[in-house]
């Protein structure tokens with residue numbers, strides 16, 4: 311068991327579904343809560359209880375996000391959590407990540423959606439312990455771009471990681487706010503923004519509110535990934551599939567007819583095992599739709615969703631998949647490799663990632 315865990319840690323991995331504010335280190339969260347507690351903004355003891363709770367219902371998760379957003383509202387903190395999140399992913403041999411976050415307006419802090427994103431980018435630039443490649447200046451026809459050095463998988467040398475950003479539209483937002491996010495994504499393309507996500511409390515908001523912004527993103531050539539079927543809502547799932555998103559996340563409550571559509575159009579699914587288990591989207595992990603999709607060779611990728619919130623890591627998600635569904639080491643590394651095909655970065659990056667995983671395969675098999 312320990313050996314399998316070690317293998318899951320060592321192999322180069324690709325993370326395509328992680329929310330920035332769901333990736334805050336526990337130690338940082340406590341530190342921030344303590345400071346705000348001392349200032350009298352929050353009651354630290356009450357917050358401590360919420361943070362420490364292990365099983366959380368989906369509504370409780372969204373209460374916690376409201377708290378996270380109180381803790382992490384100023385630019386400096388946003389930069390810090392972005393920096394730390396990437397350091398943590400790189401430390402476990404994630405070589406490519408699409409980190410998603412909701413750009414936020416916060417007048418009292420002088421924050422606009424744009425300045426929020428600038429803080430995230432500032433955090434990426436501040437990373438020194440890891441080599442971060444996040445500029446999206448690569449031409450998709452140029453295979454020679456930014457070929458990052460292959461990681462020394464045994465960890466002696468500095469790690470390398472490609473970072474790309476997805477801007478999330480929160481389901482609480484208005485059409486105008488969602489449009490603003492898409493415009494911002496277009497403006498920040500050269501700074502590593504590669505797509506749009508729709509997330510937030512799945513029982514809040516109406517599909518028609520987000521549709522104009524998502525359609526606009528599509529028209530502008532920005533790839534889209536949608537939190538789809540996190541709660542039963544057949545009509546919305548169908549509308550989501552109608553716009554042909556490049557990927558979907560979760561897909562916990564799909565009826566057979568919708569699964570047929572997902573499968574026949576080969577829409578890649580971002581699988582978040584721990585998140586689904588912890589938010590009680592299923593009774594037990596062995597009942598997860600991963601098993602069916604894996605058997606059908608459907609494109610999918612193992613992701614954390616919120617590694618901080620759910621105390622997990624990408625390595626742990628691989629371990630969980632292997633130990634629950636009996637995957638071999640070779641199958642695990644193939645899962646990571648297959649995910650390259652549906653990342654939103656350029657062909658040059660895809661080629662570089664293929665080389666990295668191939669090299670690791672050779673080294674680990676020796």
Ligand SMILES: CNc1ncnc2c1ncn2[C@@H]1O[C@H](COP(=O)(O)O)[C@@H](O)[C@H]1O
Pocket residue numbers: 329330331332371375376410411412413478480481509510511512537540585589615616
């Ligand atoms: C548990 N499953 C989930 N379902 C839906 N949305 C989720 C989510 N987990 C996270 N988010 C979305 O990501 C935000 C936090 O990161 P950012 O502030 O954007 O960096 C949450 O407020 C929510 O909108």
Ligand SMILES: [Zn+2]
Pocket residue numbers: 327329509537559615
């Ligand atoms: Zn999510």
